[in-house]
Amino acid sequence: MMLIGCLLVLLTMNQVMPQAKRGNKVGLRTSHQGRETLQPGVEVQSIVPGVSSMNISLLEQSLIPTRSPLLGPSTEQKTSDDMRLHLLKNTLVTCNDGTTAGYYIREAKGSKRWIIFLEGGWCCYSKETCDVRYKNAKRLMSSSDWPKSRRGTGILSSRQDENPHWWNLNAVFVPYCSSDVWSGNVSKSRNDYAFMGSVIIQQVIRELVPKGIKQAKTVILAGSSAGGTGVLINLDRVASLVEELTADTVQVRGLVDSGWFLETKHGKSDCMDGAACALTDAIKKGLKLWNGTLPEKCSQQFKKEDEWQCFYGPKSYTSMKTPIFVVQWLYDVEQLRIENIQPDFQFMTANQWNNIQSIGRELKKSLREVPAVFAPACFSHTLIISSNWLNFQVKGLTLSRALQCWTKSLQERKGPKTNIRGCHFHLIDNCQWPHCNPTCPALHDPVTGQEVTLLQMFYRMSIENRRRGQEPKGDMNQLMAMLRNGG
Numbered sequence: 001m002m003l004i005g006c007l008l009v010l011l012t013m014n015q016v017m018p019q020a021k022r023g024n025k026v027g028l029r030t031s032h033q034g035r036e037t038l039q040p041g042v043e044v045q046s047i048v049p050g051v052s053s054m055n056i057s058l059l060e061q062s063l064i065p066t067r068s069p070l071l072g073p074s075t076e077q078k079t080s081d082d083m084r085l086h087l088l089k090n091t092l093v094t095c096n097d098g099t100t101a102g103y104y105i106r107e108a109k110g111s112k113r114w115i116i117f118l119e120g121g122w123c124c125y126s127k128e129t130c131d132v133r134y135k136n137a138k139r140l141m142s143s144s145d146w147p148k149s150r151r152g153t154g155i156l157s158s159r160q161d162e163n164p165h166w167w168n169l170n171a172v173f174v175p176y177c178s179s180d181v182w183s184g185n186v187s188k189s190r191n192d193y194a195f196m197g198s199v200i201i202q203q204v205i206r207e208l209v210p211k212g213i214k215q216a217k218t219v220i221l222a223g224s225s226a227g228g229t230g231v232l233i234n235l236d237r238v239a240s241l242v243e244e245l246t247a248d249t250v251q252v253r254g255l256v257d258s259g260w261f262l263e264t265k266h267g268k269s270d271c272m273d274g275a276a277c278a279l280t281d282a283i284k285k286g287l288k289l290w291n292g293t294l295p296e297k298c299s300q301q302f303k304k305e306d307e308w309q310c311f312y313g314p315k316s317y318t319s320m321k322t323p324i325f326v327v328q329w330l331y332d333v334e335q336l337r338i339e340n341i342q343p344d345f346q347f348m349t350a351n352q353w354n355n356i357q358s359i360g361r362e363l364k365k366s367l368r369e370v371p372a373v374f375a376p377a378c379f380s381h382t383l384i385i386s387s388n389w390l391n392f393q394v395k396g397l398t399l400s401r402a403l404q405c406w407t408k409s410l411q412e413r414k415g416p417k418t419n420i421r422g423c424h425f426h427l428i429d430n431c432q433w434p435h436c437n438p439t440c441p442a443l444h445d446p447v448t449g450q451e452v453t454l455l456q457m458f459y460r461m462s463i464e465n466r467r468r469g470q471e472p473k474g475d476m477n478q479l480m481a482m483l484r485n486g487g
């Protein structure tokens with residue numbers, strides 16, 4: 001009954017809801033049925049032909065990207081490509097298939113600031129899963145087809161309007177071709193794959209010495225998705241290396257985008273089939289295959305067989321000494337998938353809705369003690385290298401602004417808790433409902449691809465729930481108030 005009352009109010013509010021009439025299409029479109037945009041402008045198709053979902057997890061399917069044939073080669077971008085590929089001089093440091101790893105760079109000669117970005121794209125953790133990945137997403141395992149150049153976007157952009165705070169720094173993009181969440185340290189033997197993620201990062205930094213990283217004042221190690229988790233795993237070791245190579249005044253920081261995962265609460269405990277336990281299961285198997293190197297301080301806290309926990313942000317964070325900034329959507333769709341929830345916006349059940357809310361609450365709780373956070377209450381995944389990253393705000397601030405505030409506070413060495421007036425960087429949405437932030441990216445119907453509003457979602461949910469005699473829990477008055485205030 002309450003829900004129907006709620007719907008009436010929602011209907012009358014249709015006119016004033018920013019959600020309902022947003023016109024700006026979001027490149028970072030929330031993924032459904034495995035469609036996902038890992039890079040702006042590159043639509044990612046993940047249907048793996050000939051492979052049933054019994055032997056490849058949904059999570060994995062969703063993160064096996066290949067270029068959409070519709071887009072073709074990126075010829076029209078040629079003129080604005082500003083980062084150039086350098087394969088590593090040390091050819092022993094390789095991608096999975098033994099081809100030499102590398103990096104893209106745009107140098108800013110006058111700048112002593114550097115950002116090194118680690119690409120994401122899930123992982124593989126057995127001969128079988130790696131073979132499938134090699135067939136469907138070769139560029140994530142081999143440098144053989146990498147383009148000579150690429151355009152820096154979002155936080156890597158050289159355009160002041162796209163990247164107001166950091167447009168003029170030395171920008172490095174490290175493609176992910178080790179499939180090991182950037183943790184591995186094992187060379188290729190005759191029949192097997194190499195997994196050298198942690199070695200690639202170290203080697204890239206060493207080879208940046210002739211490019212001037214010795215003179216750096218600040219070095220930011222950033223990454224999205226698996227790259228974000230890679231930052232958590234590698235940051236302290238990278239900080240030691242950078243300090244060894246440069247003047248001792250250098251400041252190293254981490255920027256973790258959509259790589260702060262929570263352990264599964266709602267997934268099944270039997271990990272044999274599909275997405276339920278995919279992450280923990282994959283990580284456990286993978287660690288052995290990759291000979292994964294974890295942060296020493298973190299792994300010391302666990303028994304050898306429990307070291308995998310260091311892949312989870314809340315577990316590794318407490319033992320890290322280098323400052324990090326965490327960017328995480330409160331309703332990260334990959335986190336939901338790990339929890340066995342396909343965020344299907346067409347028919348969401350009350351049960352799903354309640355689980356989603358509880359995941360959001362857990363995530364908030366896990367970030368409470370982290371000083372530097374940007375966590376919008378939206379369904380989405382990855383942010384920092386999206387061209388439209390400035391569209392999203394928490395408490396009226398963009399991530400770019402929050403990063404500027406964070407940098408300022410670290411430079412002034414007043415400790416991370418200090419907020420300069422109006423310049424905040426602990427930004428977690430307060431509203432209780434998924435997708436309640438008015439700047440959230442548009443949701444799309446998984447079948448038709450059409451935009452779905454929160455209103456429509458509630459409407460469909462109520463029909464579905466009345467059929468099943470369920471009602472979602474939660475305080476409707478709070479929802480009302482939130483919608484009236486525009487989030």
Ligand SMILES: *[C@@H]1O[C@H](CO)[C@@H](O)[C@H](O)[C@H]1NC(C)=O
Nearest residue numbers: 050051052054055128129132
């Ligand atoms: C996955 O399943 C399909 C059909 O069930 C089968 O043809 C394929 O060989 C399997 N792949 C692997 C890697 O087990």
Ligand SMILES: *[C@@H]1O[C@H](CO)[C@@H](O)[C@H](O)[C@H]1NC(C)=O
Nearest residue numbers: 185186187289290291292293
């Ligand atoms: C795995 O790493 C350890 C420590 O770095 C090393 O001693 C060992 O030889 C490695 N194993 C393989 C198979 O490379």
Ligand SMILES: *[C@@H]1O[C@H](CO)[C@@H](O)[C@H](O)[C@H]1NC(C)=O
Nearest residue numbers: 184185186198199200202293
């Ligand atoms: C990789 O392993 C070797 C020894 O097996 C070790 O010397 C080296 O420090 C490791 N590198 C990384 C980045 O973990």
